[in-house]
Amino acid sequence: MAVRVVRSLVLTLLGVFFLLPLFAMAEFSTRGANGTRSLESWSGIVSDRDLVEAILASVQLAATSSLVVLVLLVPTMAWIRLRLPKLRRLVEFLCLLPITIPAIVLVVGMAPLYAWVSYFLGDSPLTLTFAYAVLVLPFAYRAIDAGLSAIDLKTLAEAARSLGASWGTVLLRIVVPNIRTALIGASLLSVALVLGEFTIASLLNFDTLQVRVNLLGKRNAGVSIAVSLLSLLFAFVLLFLLSFVGRRRRDTVAEEG
């Protein structure tokens, strides 16, 4: 019984600690003049042109970054399992490297690199894709690695090859469909990460969602808080969906085993 009391106590106290700021955000962002309630801050999101533009830029970045990281990783990782197992350690090391190099350090080295990038490709925020694909590498690597471990890649590939399939066909019609849940997982994580990214965008002077939110907070805290709450909730929905994707994968593994 004592266990149950302690358990409810822990859940209640930490629950308050985590829910109170979220509630406060909702309260703060619906404040009107003279103690009334108003949705001005929330409608302010859509009426602020710069903010809408920054949101669109971030959404596009989320799409391009997850696409780039998948296109980079899936063929490489599948190929390494099939033909170049020697390289596996190196690729794993490179993919997990961004964990040890904080983004704030990476951006110091990227600043001169981006001088070249903007020289060749212009200064669209979409060029941040290059940096973001690197940032999401560890997350995407782990998701895809788990996906590839769960299938018998060698047998599948050999069967397809012996039936005359090209390597491209093996990749697109054998590998990709078999690890699709892992790919969805990797993309959802990348999307959430890119939408929340601030460090690199702000120090390379690009106008993305978080940069704009931070800037806006200096003069209109209400709108910033509304957008913050919205982006947290959006990330929550993404990860909540992800928890079902991950579960289904485990189930299929269990069936195969």
Next chain:
Amino acid sequence: MVAPATTPVRGEVEAPGRGPAAKSWPAWLVVVPFLLYVGTFLVYPTVLVLAGAFQDPNGAFTLENLVALGRGAYLQAFLRSVELSALTALLGAVLGALLSWAVTSGKSEGLLRRVVVAGSGVLAQFGGVPLAFAFLATVGFQGFVTRFLRDRFGIDLFAGGAWLFELPGLTLVYTFFQIPLMVIVFLPALDGLRPQWREAADSLGGTSWTYWRHVGGPILLPSFLGALLLLFANAFSAYATAAALVSQGSPIVPLQIRGALTGEVLLGQENLGKALGLGMVVVVGVAMGLYALLQRRFARWQ
């Protein structure tokens, strides 16, 4: 941004009946785009920072930048960063372990657990700027709690100064994302505890205390220590939340790097930011190295 490492898969099995891979050199071409990309956008910037730490503005070798790290404000920033990271890692680890335990002792695939895990993922890994605003809305000058305490009880939260925008505030906000990270890292370890062990301890006449003292505790200790290191590295490399919260002064290293990047450095010290970066990489590297060591040593018990 730090994420938990999975244990490496051991023992690569070569395809049966296939010759050595080196025979077919075109096989290497497939990996070239990946290596080129990572080389350009990850390895090159990293090398630039690490090498730049040892260069003066003209590119000649010097130790001047590193010597400067040992002085005044920079040393202070490092000490404060370590203190902040260690304190929030400890708080996060203890409270996070409690929360994980509270969640696992309920239904295993229940809604509570799902919500806690997804929520933890959001706050631990994707929080950043929104977390700063969450606390501005709560305990900022016009925050909900601040107003509530002032109007109802006449308590002034800011009687002791603008603490939210200084180290105490950072400690509070960092703990807010350290606890969820602990949940993500520690839940799998707790799941690894088999109910049979508990039953064995019970049937031998053990109390709840003897179980945790002699069975559960020792098994979880390596995971707990590992998580502590991970949390430390996570807080040490965090930037966004602090940057959004602290706009004046640079109490911690990541904010010092912001200062260096936005031009708050003396002439001739342009590479100081890189030296600060090198210092961060060394600290995070040591923490993550120890973490990997722990993982390898105790992986068989998980």
